[in-house]
Amino acid sequence: MTMIKQLTIIGVGLIGGSLARALREAGVVNEIVGCGQDKDHLQQAIDLGVINKYETDVAKAVHGSDVVVVAVPVGAMESIFRQIKTAASAHTVITDVGSTKGSVIHAIRAAYGSVPASFVPGHPIAGTEKSGVTASFAGLFHYRRVVLTPLENTDKAAVTLVRKMWEATGAVVSQMDVKHHDDVLAATSHLPHLLAFALVDTLAALDEKAEIFQYAAGGFRDFTRIASSDPKMWHDICVNNRDAILQVLQRFQLDLEKLGKAIANNDSDYILDVFKRAKASRDQFSQ
Amino acid sequence: MTMIKQLTIIGVGLIGGSLARALREAGVVNEIVGCGQDKDHLQQAIDLGVINKYETDVAKAVHGSDVVVVAVPVGAMESIFRQIKTAASAHTVITDVGSTKGSVIHAIRAAYGSVPASFVPGHPIAGTEKSGVTASFAGLFHYRRVVLTPLENTDKAAVTLVRKMWEATGAVVSQMDVKHHDDVLAATSHLPHLLAFALVDTLAALDEKAEIFQYAAGGFRDFTRIASSDPKMWHDICVNNRDAILQVLQRFQLDLEKLGKAIANNDSDYILDVFKRAKASRDQFSQ
Numbered sequence: 001m002t003m004i005k006q007l008t009i010i011g012v013g014l015i016g017g018s019l020a021r022a023l024r025e026a027g028v029v030n031e032i033v034g035c036g037q038d039k040d041h042l043q044q045a046i047d048l049g050v051i052n053k054y055e056t057d058v059a060k061a062v063h064g065s066d067v068v069v070v071a072v073p074v075g076a077m078e079s080i081f082r083q084i085k086t087a088a089s090a091h092t093v094i095t096d097v098g099s100t101k102g103s104v105i106h107a108i109r110a111a112y113g114s115v116p117a118s119f120v121p122g123h124p125i126a127g128t129e130k131s132g133v134t135a136s137f138a139g140l141f142h143y144r145r146v147v148l149t150p151l152e153n154t155d156k157a158a159v160t161l162v163r164k165m166w167e168a169t170g171a172v173v174s175q176m177d178v179k180h181h182d183d184v185l186a187a188t189s190h191l192p193h194l195l196a197f198a199l200v201d202t203l204a205a206l207d208e209k210a211e212i213f214q215y216a217a218g219g220f221r222d223f224t225r226i227a228s229s230d231p232k233m234w235h236d237i238c239v240n241n242r243d244a245i246l247q248v249l250q251r252f253q254l255d256l257e258k259l260g261k262a263i264a265n266n267d268s269d270y271i272l273d274v275f276k277r278a279k280a281s282r283d284q285f286s287q
Numbered sequence: 288m289t290m291i292k293q294l295t296i297i298g299v300g301l302i303g304g305s306l307a308r309a310l311r312e313a314g315v316v317n318e319i320v321g322c323g324q325d326k327d328h329l330q331q332a333i334d335l336g337v338i339n340k341y342e343t344d345v346a347k348a349v350h351g352s353d354v355v356v357v358a359v360p361v362g363a364m365e366s367i368f369r370q371i372k373t374a375a376s377a378h379t380v381i382t383d384v385g386s387t388k389g390s391v392i393h394a395i396r397a398a399y400g401s402v403p404a405s406f407v408p409g410h411p412i413a414g415t416e417k418s419g420v421t422a423s424f425a426g427l428f429h430y431r432r433v434v435l436t437p438l439e440n441t442d443k444a445a446v447t448l449v450r451k452m453w454e455a456t457g458a459v460v461s462q463m464d465v466k467h468h469d470d471v472l473a474a475t476s477h478l479p480h481l482l483a484f485a486l487v488d489t490l491a492a493l494d495e496k497a498e499i500f501q502y503a504a505g506g507f508r509d510f511t512r513i514a515s516s517d518p519k520m521w522h523d524i525c526v527n528n529r530d531a532i533l534q535v536l537q538r539f540q541l542d543l544e545k546l547g548k549a550i551a552n553n554d555s556d557y558i559l560d561v562f563k564r565a566k567a568s569r570d571q572f573s574q
Contacts, residue, residue: 125504145502187490188503192510194546195482197565202535202542203474204568213572215432216475217412219516222509223479227569229506231562238550238558248489249547253540255489259481260536263525271525275518278484281491282514285500 003028003164008065010035010058010080012045014127015097016071017136020050022169025138035061045133058083062092067165070096074103075236081111088118093158095120095165099185101149101178103240117155120162123147123181124171125189129228142170149178179244186244191252193234194245196227290315290451295352297322297345297367299332301414302384303358304423307337309456312425322348332420345370349379354452357383361390362523368398375405380445382407382452386472388436388465390527404442407449410434410468411458412476416515429457436465466531473531478539480521481532483514 007023009016012034023029034042034051035058042054055061062068062084070080077098084094094116098104101121109115126144128135146166150159163173176184203212238245255274262270294310296303299321310316321329321338322345329341342348349355349371357367364385371381381403385391388408396402413431415422433453437446450460463471490499525532542561549557 125502127504127506129506144504147502184499184502187493187499188507192486192507195486195543196510197562198543198546199479199482199539200565200569201561202539204564205542206474206535206538212471212474213568215412215434215471216572217414217431219414219416219513220475220479221572222512223483224569224572225509226506227565229566231559231566234562235555235559239553239555242550242553246547246551248493249543249550251493252486252489253543253547255492256482256485256536256540259485260533260540263529263536264533266526266529268522268526272518272522274488275484275521277491278487278514279516279518281500282487282511285503285508285511 001028002030003161003168004030004066006031006033006065008033008035008061008068009051010061010068010070010084011072012036012042012051012054012133013071014131014133014135014140015124016069017045017050017133018138018140019069019071019097019124019169020045021136021138022141023165024049026168028165028168033061033065041133048133050133050136059087062087065092067093067095067161070094070098073230073233073236074098074100074107074240075232077104078107078110081108085112090116090118093118093120093161095122095162097122097124099123099189099237100241101181105151105178115151115153117153118158120154120158121149121151121178122162122166123149123185124166125185126171127229129225131230131233139170141166144171146171146173147181148173148175149181150175151178182241182244183248186241187248190237190241190245191248193226193229194238194249195252196224197234200224200227288315289317290448290455291317291353293318293320293352295320295322295348295355296338296358297348297355297371298358299323299329299338299341299420300358301418301420301422301427302411303356304332304337304420305425305427306356306358306384306411306456307332308423308425309428310452311336313455315452315455320348320352328420335420337420337423346374349374352379354380354382354448357381357385360517360520360523361385361387361394361527362519364391365394365397368395372399377403377405380405380407380448382409382449384409384411386410386476386524387528388468392436392438392465402438402440404440405445407441407445408436408438408465409449409453410436410472411453412472413458414516416512418517418520426457428453431458433458433460434468435460435462436468437462438465469528469531470535473528474535477524477528477532478535480513480516481525481536482539483511484521487511487514
């Protein structure tokens with residue numbers, strides 16, 4: 001059953017491409033227009049059957065669409081919103097997939113003067129360490145969480161449409177306050193990525209470099225997989241959720257310092273307590 | 288072709304159990320004697336076809352064996368070595384699977400007075416976050432590294448036998464200096480485990496606890512999987528490879544502090560450089 005006649009996806013990468021595939025598979029969209037800067041990349045998206053056509057001009061891509069999904073790194077959003085504004089009608093529902101909702105709302109306010117009622121801030125908590133349309137797949141959002149963070153003035157019908165769109169991909173949709181979203185994500189996503197990038201960079205700088213990675217096992221592979229994520233995207237997230245990230249980072253640094261001191265002092269009780277508590281928490285969480 | 292007539296495995300857990308299964312599957316051992324403190328656990332190992340029989344007394348378990356593998360947490364090794372000494376002949380090859388070779392050599396020296404020529408320090412760099420014989424499987428060591436760290440006086444024939452034993456499990460065996468092994472493992476295994484335990488404990492202590500884990504995605508799952516590892520085993524590793532761990536931990540803490548400052552100062556170049564270098568290093572490493 002058609003839910004969206006024409007959908008524009010700005011940024012046809014891992015997330016945008018997977019959304020397109022999932023909606024097409026669900027049969028809820030007639031026509032998908034891709035938008036980006038790289039024609040070869042967009043042609044590839046057509047060849048892969050991800051989008052129907054493409055435009056490199058945002059205004060042209062948005063023209064005539066019921067829904068516009070902005071799936072570019074959060075640092076590029078303000079410029080995209082300015083271009084959307086010139087072409088979207090008041091009835092065009094606009095949503096995004098950015099990981100830092102405070103900054104995205106700031107960006108659209110800067111572009112529009114105020115946050116339009118037709119804008120539904122959204123964040124699919126899904127992804128892999130890979131990027132680009134070639135890494136996209138229809139099942140990416142199956143049973144994954146999508147968080148919407150509408151404001152008081154956000155149009156209820158627009159929220160419902162965006163919710164149904166994500167539910168059609170197999171995702172579980174919930175709503176949350178903007179700041180709470182940014183705090184939770186800083187802890188569960190942004191900080192782990194920071195640590196993975198930092199750890200791999202520290203180890204790569206050690207003398208034994210070549211050998212170190214050679215003797216790494218499965219635990220290390222899993223632990224550092226997210227350090228293969230897109231640097232630009234994660235740079236943007238750090239800059240755009242700075243305060244929440246720094247807050248949880250500082251807390252982690254203090255805890256790590258205490259653990260280091262306990263190891264230095266052979267404080268077995270302290271070390272065991274931390275490890276046992278962590279294992280108990282992690283075991284509750286699904287594998 | 289029989290390589291070992293009777294093998295004793297002290298500590299029939301994930302590693303000891305997997306070694307038994309792998310050698311049995313390879314058909315290179317006639318009889319496997321398990322040893323431990325928990326009769327139910329050992330009976331389970333018999334029921335699962337992992338070992339042929341068991342003894343709870345170390346001296347009895349060792350009696351008549353060609354090879355003795357010590358697969359207990361490193362903190363328990365000295366006591367085990369003292370018991371082995373009372374029963375092993377000079378021809379019994381003794382080896383271990385401990386992650387901290389310096390401390391294991393220290394433990395056997397304390398037990399024997401000097402390190403016997405029949406002792407071959409070994410470390411299979413393999414494992415999962417699970418523990419116990421029920422988690423063991425024959426393929427655990429396939430294409431995994433096993434590092435032997437023999438000393439100058441170690442018997443060459445004993446080293447060859449232990450090497451062949453591990454090769455029969457599908458592992459790739461190499462030799463390394465004791466200190467170098469401990470430095471490399473501190474970086475690639477011990478520090479990542481510390482960070483995973485510390486991160487999960489930090490997050491569990493946050494107010495939003497329940498919700499935080501609920502909104503965690505696949506990246507977080509992979510990143511924190513090793514925080515489900517055995518607390519006692521990892522406590523022992525921290526205590527027994529303290530200096531090497533503290534050295535690389537300190538280096539990481541300094542790097543993390545610099546990255547935090549760069550985020551606080553909106554130093555995009557610095558952040559991007561770290562992330563790009565990390566991604567390049569991680570991408571070279573197999574998935």
